[in-house]
Structure formats: C-alpha cells, structure tokens
Amino acid sequence: MAIQQAKVFVEDLQRGMFVSRLDRPWTRTPFALQGFYIRDMEEIRQLQKYCRYVYVDVIKTVGDVGVKLRKLTRAASEQAAAAPVGRSSRRVPVVIDCKPVQIRHATYAAPAPARGEAAKARHLHERIIRGMHEVMVQVRSDRPLPTAAVGQVVTSMVDSILRSPDAFSWLARVREKDEHTYSHSIRAAIWAVVFGRHIGLQRTQLMQLGMATLLKDVGKLYLTDELLKASKREPREELEYRRFVDYSVKVLSSDSNIDQQVLTIVQCHKEQHDGSGYPRGLRGGQIPVLARLCGIVTFYDEATNPRGAEFPLSPSKAVAELYGLRDSAFQGQLVVEFIQSIGLYPTGTQVELSTGEVAVVLEQTYQKRLKPKVMLVTDADKKLLAKPRVFDMAADDARKQKLVDKGKKSLHDAGFITIAKDLDPGRYPGIDVAAVRDQYLFQRRIPAFLARFIPQSQP
CATH class of the missing domain: 1.10.3210.10 (Hypothetical protein af1432)
Incomplete structure (x- = not known):
C-alpha cells in the first residue's frame, strides 16, 4: 500500500504541498488543524518559524511536486515491503470498525454577525x-x-x-x-x-x-x-x-x-x-x-x-x-x-498578540479562523487601556496584503499581526471578559471596568 504521508523538512517545502501534520502539537502554533495547501512564501516562512519538519499528504499535493512525491513514496513503500520483517513490525494494530461520518460544511448560510x-x-x-x-x-x-x-x-x-x-x-x-x-x-x-x-x-x-x-x-x-x-x-x-x-x-x-x-x-x-x-x-x-x-x-x-x-x-x-x-x-x-x-480561539478567549498586546476574541472570521475580531484590552506592557478598542485582524491583514501586492511594502515591513498564544483565564485579573461581552454585544453603559470599553473600528 502506498505511503500517504511524507516527512518534509521545512526548508524543502514548496507551493502545492498539502500539510497534514506538524512536528509538534498544533495548539502551540497558529496553524489550522485539519491541514492546508501551501499557497505562498509567507505560509512557508510561518512554518519555518514554528517547525523543523512537517508531514505532507502525498495524494492531496498538487502539481509537479505532487507527482515527484508520489514517485518517491511509491519507491519507499516497495523497499519497505521487500525488507525483512523485524520483531517490532509484527505487531498487529487494533482496528476499530468505524466508518467516516459524512460531513456537509456548506449546508447552512454564512453566519450573521x-x-x-x-x-x-x-x-x-x-x-x-x-x-x-x-x-x-x-x-x-x-x-x-x-x-x-x-x-x-x-x-x-x-x-x-x-x-x-x-x-x-x-x-x-x-x-x-x-x-x-x-x-x-x-x-x-x-x-x-x-x-x-x-x-x-x-x-x-x-x-x-x-x-x-x-x-x-x-x-x-x-x-x-x-x-x-x-x-x-x-x-x-x-x-x-x-x-x-x-x-x-x-x-x-x-x-x-x-x-x-x-x-x-x-x-x-x-x-x-x-x-x-x-x-x-x-x-x-x-x-x-x-x-x-x-x-x-x-x-x-x-x-x-x-x-x-x-x-x-x-x-x-x-x-x-x-x-x-x-x-x-x-x-x-x-x-x-x-x-x-x-475555532482555535473561540469567542471570549483571552489572547496575546504578536505585538505583545492582550485582547479578547469577540467574533470569528469564518474564512480565516486564525484572524478573528478582537478587543484590545492592554498595551504591549500589559497595562489596561483607558479606551480598549475593537481590532479586526482579518481586515487588517487584507489592508496590509494590498500594500504588499502593490509593491508598496515587503512582507517583512508590512507588519502582519498574529495571535501568539491564548491565555489562562484569570492571568490578568483586571480583564473582565463578561464586561467585554456585554459592551460589545449589547452596547450598555455600566460603571467601572465596562465604562472604559468604547469599541472603535479599525481604519
């Protein structure tokens, strides 16, 4: 049986490869779990930042690189089949009879705000x-x-x-x-x-x-x-x-x-x-x-x-x-x-951005799950903001990508902002997530912590 996945070091990654697994728990990275196609150099740079190697789905990989991978893995599979059977390879894995569940992702309309x-x-x-x-x-x-x-x-x-x-x-x-x-x-x-x-x-x-x-x-x-x-x-x-x-x-x-x-x-x-x-x-x-x-x-x-x-x-x-x-x-x-x-960062999750600022996730961006709409609640030094503001990460990415596409900025200079990690609730006691929720969803005036939460749209 042909090998379905190939281990590829990040320096050898190419466009068209389908990354199906990482060399570390995916929760320690900003990448989606189920896998993704590499479409541009920025995604390769991101993988190089977090991983030493990844596993590439040989069948799903497209283009010339897919053809080459399938040839290489077919040869490796044939060599493995011809090799003597060692003691460790004689173990018979437990097979659990369970058919895949039929998934229909596009059944319902796109979510309303x-x-x-x-x-x-x-x-x-x-x-x-x-x-x-x-x-x-x-x-x-x-x-x-x-x-x-x-x-x-x-x-x-x-x-x-x-x-x-x-x-x-x-x-x-x-x-x-x-x-x-x-x-x-x-x-x-x-x-x-x-x-x-x-x-x-x-x-x-x-x-x-x-x-x-x-x-x-x-x-x-x-x-x-x-x-x-x-x-x-x-x-x-x-x-x-x-x-x-x-x-x-x-x-x-x-x-x-x-x-x-x-x-x-x-x-x-x-x-x-x-x-x-x-x-x-x-x-x-x-x-x-x-x-x-x-x-x-x-x-x-x-x-x-x-x-x-x-x-x-x-x-x-x-x-x-x-x-x-x-x-x-x-x-x-x-x-x-x-x-x-x-989503990797559900609504209400406290996150630290690559800028050092702390934010609370307000709403998912369903096309870009790693780029939700958030409310910034501290500065880079973790001091509570007097006027926390709404920051749409996906919209910010799109604006900066246009500058890159027009040649006005390089990928490095564009300053794309990512979520560095999520935080344990209670890490910063001054952040009241329930207050953030009520101010964002219901726009009510309430005292103390909430009084400072005046959302401002990101230009």
Missing part, C-alpha cells in the same frame, strides 16, 4: 436556565417533566445558532457568578448545536442533539453530593457514579413525548471509541453518531470548566487534552471537526 442575534440569544438562554431549573425541581419531586416547554426553547436555540453561532457561543464561554443555574449541561448543549451546524446535521437532528445534551445529566440528581463532587472515586463508588446514565434514561423514558433518538443519545454519550466507556462498552461504529458528538462536547466542557476550579482552562489546553484522545476515546475525524467548529 453576533451583535444582531445577541439579544435573542440572551433571552433564549434565560428561558433555558428557567426550563432546566424546572426540570430539576420536577425530577426531585417525581413529577412529570416539562419536556414540551424545554423542547420549544431548544428548537428556538437551534434556529438562533443556525443564524449566528457566535452569539450563543459567547453565552457558553463566559462563566457567570451563579454556576448553579449556568450549568454544564446548558453550555454543552450550545457546543453540541454549534458542532452539529458545522458538520451539516439536519435541523431535526440538531434539535435531538440539543435536547439530549441538555437533559443527559438529569439522573445525577439521584446521586449523593459527596459522590458527585469527589475528585477521586474508589472502584465501588465509580460504578455507583456511572449509574447516572441509567437513571437519566429511566427518568426521560417515563415521558411519552421524548423522542427515541434523544434517549439513545443519552444512553450512549459516555461510550468511548475504543470500547472503554460505559454503560455497555460499545466501540467505534456501534456508538450512534449523535451520541459521539454529545460525548465530545461533554468532555470539552468538563475540561474547560473543571468542577471546583476558580477559573476555566484555556481553550488550547482543553483542546490539547481532547486531541490527545482522538481515535482512542473519541473518533479522530469528529475531534478534528469539533475543534474546527469552535
């Missing part, structure tokens, strides 16, 4: 909180669940996210002071629908996925607080904890209005790709696709918002944990797609 959808999203979000509070009250009192009302608000949430994913993503990113109502299940449901929109799920599937993710943990109400909050559990305690899945299914199945697909997602969302999950130890293709999605967003939200932590984790750390579990706990293809759906 978050500002236009923000008020509706906040209103819906408040309705979801009230609905979840009512669900918990009803479960504790063994009364019928208000699933019809919850279903209506989930439908509205799906439609809102279809219009503008960033508006609801803001509500999932920022942790409010009242964590009892701003629950993990609500955040996970938002990520689930954003994820489903990205891969082109049908609207009905999005509603099933959102409903299941929102209600998947109702069975935890039957567990003791000590069991829920324990950082480590003895084997017997872990078995008891895992029963929450069965409890959730039992509670939901008592309602004749609950969609069977919702029950299936809830029952299977803790199963894992390699069969190490629970309650039935399903693996690979045995796990329903929507349950796989639910499992990924559940892990991501638990990683970004660990129980008992004062601050959530930075997205890059959570993504690194998730990426490390690809093709073991989770299907690798879906891990990649999820990370692409939320």
Whole structure:
C-alpha cells in the first residue's frame, strides 16, 4: 500500500504541498488543524518559524511536486515491503470498525454577525436556565417533566445558532457568578448545536442533539453530593457514579413525548471509541453518531470548566487534552471537526498578540479562523487601556496584503499581526471578559471596568 504521508523538512517545502501534520502539537502554533495547501512564501516562512519538519499528504499535493512525491513514496513503500520483517513490525494494530461520518460544511448560510442575534440569544438562554431549573425541581419531586416547554426553547436555540453561532457561543464561554443555574449541561448543549451546524446535521437532528445534551445529566440528581463532587472515586463508588446514565434514561423514558433518538443519545454519550466507556462498552461504529458528538462536547466542557476550579482552562489546553484522545476515546475525524467548529480561539478567549498586546476574541472570521475580531484590552506592557478598542485582524491583514501586492511594502515591513498564544483565564485579573461581552454585544453603559470599553473600528 502506498505511503500517504511524507516527512518534509521545512526548508524543502514548496507551493502545492498539502500539510497534514506538524512536528509538534498544533495548539502551540497558529496553524489550522485539519491541514492546508501551501499557497505562498509567507505560509512557508510561518512554518519555518514554528517547525523543523512537517508531514505532507502525498495524494492531496498538487502539481509537479505532487507527482515527484508520489514517485518517491511509491519507491519507499516497495523497499519497505521487500525488507525483512523485524520483531517490532509484527505487531498487529487494533482496528476499530468505524466508518467516516459524512460531513456537509456548506449546508447552512454564512453566519450573521453576533451583535444582531445577541439579544435573542440572551433571552433564549434565560428561558433555558428557567426550563432546566424546572426540570430539576420536577425530577426531585417525581413529577412529570416539562419536556414540551424545554423542547420549544431548544428548537428556538437551534434556529438562533443556525443564524449566528457566535452569539450563543459567547453565552457558553463566559462563566457567570451563579454556576448553579449556568450549568454544564446548558453550555454543552450550545457546543453540541454549534458542532452539529458545522458538520451539516439536519435541523431535526440538531434539535435531538440539543435536547439530549441538555437533559443527559438529569439522573445525577439521584446521586449523593459527596459522590458527585469527589475528585477521586474508589472502584465501588465509580460504578455507583456511572449509574447516572441509567437513571437519566429511566427518568426521560417515563415521558411519552421524548423522542427515541434523544434517549439513545443519552444512553450512549459516555461510550468511548475504543470500547472503554460505559454503560455497555460499545466501540467505534456501534456508538450512534449523535451520541459521539454529545460525548465530545461533554468532555470539552468538563475540561474547560473543571468542577471546583476558580477559573476555566484555556481553550488550547482543553483542546490539547481532547486531541490527545482522538481515535482512542473519541473518533479522530469528529475531534478534528469539533475543534474546527469552535475555532482555535473561540469567542471570549483571552489572547496575546504578536505585538505583545492582550485582547479578547469577540467574533470569528469564518474564512480565516486564525484572524478573528478582537478587543484590545492592554498595551504591549500589559497595562489596561483607558479606551480598549475593537481590532479586526482579518481586515487588517487584507489592508496590509494590498500594500504588499502593490509593491508598496515587503512582507517583512508590512507588519502582519498574529495571535501568539491564548491565555489562562484569570492571568490578568483586571480583564473582565463578561464586561467585554456585554459592551460589545449589547452596547450598555455600566460603571467601572465596562465604562472604559468604547469599541472603535479599525481604519
């Protein structure tokens, strides 16, 4: 079988090559995860800045360089086949039967600006909180669940996210002071629908996925607080904890209005790709696709918002944990797609720019995920700005690229600005991300920190 990838040192990179892997975790670089074609020298310079070598997809590489790579790798493959079989090569890899999920990235229209959808999203979000509070009250009192009302608000949430994913993503990113109502299940449901929109799920599937993710943990109400909050559990305690899945299914199945697909997602969302999950130890293709999605967003939200932590984790750390579990706990293809759906720097992420300034990501640029719209909140010396301002990185890039194309500036002199890294929330206590969100989305005048946030468009 022909080799699909070739290791290429960065000094040998050429236009037309398709870079599929790097020599280091991609979260330590500004590059997209799923790979990209090298189109110009600037991309090669960026790769040379961060990597010693990369892996190039031989099949996807185009032009003369693609022809040469395919010849070279074909020859290497033939030599490997003719070589004596060593002891280490006799190991038979474990094959997990799991077909790729069909992805339809262009199913929905381009997202609308978050500002236009923000008020509706906040209103819906408040309705979801009230609905979840009512669900918990009803479960504790063994009364019928208000699933019809919850279903209506989930439908509205799906439609809102279809219009503008960033508006609801803001509500999932920022942790409010009242964590009892701003629950993990609500955040996970938002990520689930954003994820489903990205891969082109049908609207009905999005509603099933959102409903299941929102209600998947109702069975935890039957567990003791000590069991829920324990950082480590003895084997017997872990078995008891895992029963929450069965409890959730039992509670939901008592309602004749609950969609069977919702029950299936809830029952299977803790199963894992390699069969190490629970309650039935399903693996690979045995796990329903929507349950796989639910499992990924559940892990991501638990990683970004660990129980008992004062601050959530930075997205890059959570993504690194998730990426490390690809093709073991989770299907690798879906891990990649999820990370692409939320972006390397989701809304609300605190980032340090190549200029040294600190900013908060306001909104994604869906054509250029590494160049979002941000609000600059400190100068290069990390001092809070008196008047923080909105900075559109993609628009700034386009303006500078025009100068380069016209020969008025070189690539070096143009001063392209990049995101150097994301920051742990709480790194700079003076930055109030919730205040940034409210000022940007809702344009309200509020005192103290918010009073200084007067967005100014970048010329």
